Amino acid sequence: MTSSVRIFFLGGLTSYRALFSWLSPWVLVPTFVLGPIFQILFFAYVGRSAGVGSDSFFLIGNAVQYASIPCLFAMGNTIDGERYSHTLGLLLVSPARRTPLFLGRALPVIVNGFVVSLFALVVGAVVLGVKLPLASLPLLAFVVAVSAFACTGLGLVTAALALRVRETATLSNLVFGMLLIFCGVNVPLSALPGWMAAVAGWLPLTHGIAAARELAAGAPFSAVARTVGAEAGVGAIYLVIGLVLLRFLEIESRRRATLELA
Amino acid sequence: MEVENIQRRYRARTGIRRRAAREVEAVRGLSFEVERGELFGLLGPNGAGKTTTIKMLITLLLPSGGSARVLGHDVVREAREVRRHVGYVFGGDRGLYERLSGLDNLRYFAELYAVPAREQRQRIGELVELVGLQGRERERVEGYSRGMRQRLHIARGLLHRPEVLFLDEPSIGIDPVGARELRTTVARLVELGTTVLLTTHYMFEADELCDRIAVIAAGEIVAQGTPQELKRGVVEGRVVEVEVFGDAQSVLDDVRALAGVTSVSVEERGQAQLVVVRSDAGAEVTSSVLAALAGQRLGRVATREPTLEDAYVELVNRP
Amino acid sequence: MSVLRLLGLGWWLQLKMRSRSAFDGALAIVYPLFFATSVFLIYRQSASSTALVAAAVGASVMGVWSAVATTASTSLQNERRQGTLELLVGAPRPFALIVVPITLSMATIGLYSLVATLVWGRLVFGIEVSFVHPLTFALACVVTALGVAVMGFVLAVSAVRYRSAWALGSALELPIWLTCGFLVPLSILPDWVRPVSWLVPVTWGVSAIKAAALGGQPWPGIAMCLGVAAGYALLGTLLARRMVDSARTHATLALT
Numbered sequence: 001m002t003s004s005v006r007i008f009f010l011g012g013l014t015s016y017r018a019l020f021s022w023l024s025p026w027v028l029v030p031t032f033v034l035g036p037i038f039q040i041l042f043f044a045y046v047g048r049s050a051g052v053g054s055d056s057f058f059l060i061g062n063a064v065q066y067a068s069i070p071c072l073f074a075m076g077n078t079i080d081g082e083r084y085s086h087t088l089g090l091l092l093v094s095p096a097r098r099t100p101l102f103l104g105r106a107l108p109v110i111v112n113g114f115v116v117s118l119f120a121l122v123v124g125a126v127v128l129g130v131k132l133p134l135a136s137l138p139l140l141a142f143v144v145a146v147s148a149f150a151c152t153g154l155g156l157v158t159a160a161l162a163l164r165v166r167e168t169a170t171l172s173n174l175v176f177g178m179l180l181i182f183c184g185v186n187v188p189l190s191a192l193p194g195w196m197a198a199v200a201g202w203l204p205l206t207h208g209i210a211a212a213r214e215l216a217a218g219a220p221f222s223a224v225a226r227t228v229g230a231e232a233g234v235g236a237i238y239l240v241i242g243l244v245l246l247r248f249l250e251i252e253s254r255r256r257a258t259l260e261l262a
Numbered sequence: 263m264e265v266e267n268i269q270r271r272y273r274a275r276t277g278i279r280r281r282a283a284r285e286v287e288a289v290r291g292l293s294f295e296v297e298r299g300e301l302f303g304l305l306g307p308n309g310a311g312k313t314t315t316i317k318m319l320i321t322l323l324l325p326s327g328g329s330a331r332v333l334g335h336d337v338v339r340e341a342r343e344v345r346r347h348v349g350y351v352f353g354g355d356r357g358l359y360e361r362l363s364g365l366d367n368l369r370y371f372a373e374l375y376a377v378p379a380r381e382q383r384q385r386i387g388e389l390v391e392l393v394g395l396q397g398r399e400r401e402r403v404e405g406y407s408r409g410m411r412q413r414l415h416i417a418r419g420l421l422h423r424p425e426v427l428f429l430d431e432p433s434i435g436i437d438p439v440g441a442r443e444l445r446t447t448v449a450r451l452v453e454l455g456t457t458v459l460l461t462t463h464y465m466f467e468a469d470e471l472c473d474r475i476a477v478i479a480a481g482e483i484v485a486q487g488t489p490q491e492l493k494r495g496v497v498e499g500r501v502v503e504v505e506v507f508g509d510a511q512s513v514l515d516d517v518r519a520l521a522g523v524t525s526v527s528v529e530e531r532g533q534a535q536l537v538v539v540r541s542d543a544g545a546e547v548t549s550s551v552l553a554a555l556a557g558q559r560l561g562r563v564a565t566r567e568p569t570l571e572d573a574y575v576e577l578v579n580r581p
Numbered sequence: 582m583s584v585l586r587l588l589g590l591g592w593w594l595q596l597k598m599r600s601r602s603a604f605d606g607a608l609a610i611v612y613p614l615f616f617a618t619s620v621f622l623i624y625r626q627s628a629s630s631t632a633l634v635a636a637a638v639g640a641s642v643m644g645v646w647s648a649v650a651t652t653a654s655t656s657l658q659n660e661r662r663q664g665t666l667e668l669l670v671g672a673p674r675p676f677a678l679i680v681v682p683i684t685l686s687m688a689t690i691g692l693y694s695l696v697a698t699l700v701w702g703r704l705v706f707g708i709e710v711s712f713v714h715p716l717t718f719a720l721a722c723v724v725t726a727l728g729v730a731v732m733g734f735v736l737a738v739s740a741v742r743y744r745s746a747w748a749l750g751s752a753l754e755l756p757i758w759l760t761c762g763f764l765v766p767l768s769i770l771p772d773w774v775r776p777v778s779w780l781v782p783v784t785w786g787v788s789a790i791k792a793a794a795l796g797g798q799p800w801p802g803i804a805m806c807l808g809v810a811a812g813y814a815l816l817g818t819l820l821a822r823r824m825v826d827s828a829r830t831h832a833t834l835a836l837t
Contacts, residue, residue: 024745026743026745026748026749027745027748030748030749030751030752031748031751031752034752034756035751035752035755038752038755038756038759039755041755041759042755042758042759042765043619043623045759045764045765045769045770046620046623046764046765047623048765048769049764049765049766049769050623050624050626050627050632050636051627052623052624052626052627053623053626170608173608173612174608174611176615177611177612177614177615177616178615180615180616180619181615181618181619181622185619186619186622186623187619187622187623187626191622191625191626192622272832314832317667317832320671321671321829322667322670322671322829322834323829323832324826324829324830342673345671345672345673346673350667350668350671352664354664356663356664356665357663357664357665357667357668358663358664358665359594359598359663359665360663361597361598361601361602362594362597362598366594366597369590369594370590370591370594371668371672373586373587373590373591373674374587374668374669374672374673374674374679375672375673375674376583376673376674378583379583379586418668
């Protein structure tokens, strides 16, 4: 038990630092500070020139969606980076338990997504002059955290696929793009074709963004509790799928020797 | 080619947090001359400054001190003139565009080295043949073996008919047959009048090819001359080789301390270790060496004439 | 003449290499489509159909910039990793003439994305662009690609010492989309942004492309795009010279 806990915290943190070498300010500032702010500004201004939506609508949608950058890429990198440095095989022959091992890697990723999103939300609000009710901030932070968790679940699925597909970054980019279009980030679900809205219901972020918008509009938590619950549920489903997939692909790749493709 | 007291310092960074900068002298004042049409060898252990020296001569690095002229052009002030007349080939499999065919690689570099358009086709054809890549030149480089890549490198370095060719450990990682072919190619180039500066780790390669050799260690020339002179000048004595089964390391110091012994080295030979003892001319050390090794299980014992390799080991190990 | 051969062959071989990485190539086209699709979905809600057509033209150029922005900053690092950077610098040709074809090939990939976005808009969203001056439109696209390639050249030589250049390149993608008139008229941006936008070649290219496709005066935009790009080319050449000198002093050309 204690060894599982150690693998969860220590293993997770070390691998995050080693593989996700984004901790230099030269990467942090452009990727996690300027990136989300400009995405918010871009869509807010597109909305203004189209005469559609409100600044607050684009602010919340894009700030929450940007959590997917750390959640997808960092999670994908934890697996792909290992293969690059030829340590994946070493990791998989170790007797460590898989579930705490991979969940441990997810925790710092969730924190990263949460911080990036929340920061974008606050700074974006200042830049665009959107007034978020102060009282809603703690709840907004909570919803952002749940969204980051759900998105990391999807990130784990992407990471698992990385065992098979070589181009993890490309895959993460594609998933990022899908989330941008489907999750009601820049267009209300009601304005999307029916099938897209239906798909959106099963993606992370959709419910989180909807709940955040309602909270920002002054709704009490009780009004959004079900939506937040749905977000957490979707995240949990992806997390389980991701773990099962990892297990399956691990067995598969041992059989077909696809582990060390590089 | 004249090189006068050339020096190069690097700023090495250690540690990530506290960037302690410290100056490393990679080349501490080398001087040598290479005549036209000569094949000159630079020998030395890893990190001795061979590659740094070459890079200064082909204008990729600026010297921190001293000066060098290639074909009468100063490598600092007349860089473009130098680049026009020198070719550079390094060992290993980098330095090629993997996703392009060998032919496309050559076409690209022919353009970069300003080979006149009407000569290109013929020149590339000749070189493909010279290095024995005909029939494979339209395949992508990613499918090439190491030896093929190395030969493509050489073709690339020769595109603009350089008068001086720099070969930086060209035979690294290629099989013995490939290495022999490479030596033949280099020898032919020299016959045709190309000046060649070669660095290598392989003593027989240097012995077979080079007209003159400079041995460098820790950024300084420790000896210079023809292979014959080096062999004679440094190791006039004899070499005793003793096969030892077991732990030879523990008694090495005893052997080193023997009168007349100039240097001792150990090579792994399967289960045995080969203790190589070099001695002064006239000193008869075989029996005292055997006495010092008493208690070890010994195999074959032999005495022989020194080779270039002995000279080299002796030179770079000198205090 | 021989300079043109060098540029032409360099461009063609670089394009060959780039098109052979199916995954990267496809992403260069697909990624801007996600943003274009979002934009179409936004505009579809507004009443004006002319606005939607204008958005389709503006959005189609986004891919030209992203194809260059995301790759130019790391292109020289890739050469270094392959061990070819030393050979490029050691060649007797001016370094600038070797780098420009590299970024030009990226901009060419961007032109695929331009066509793909227009086709996507037509097929999925039923947006019909009438192309008032079709030939001038094609010319404006080529000139814009040229302008973007020169921007990429400046980016490539200035980012060569910057280890995490990929992050810089990606971070520049959206600011240019936002401030250079792709979709957002310069008039609704803060006043201080406008003079900055005028100093970017692609701003003029986009305005020429829009004028040629939707009706208007494309020629001033084409001329300005070329003029500003020439300034960038000069700047890039000076930077390239400094970069090579500094690399020779600091020994940063080789990876090892």
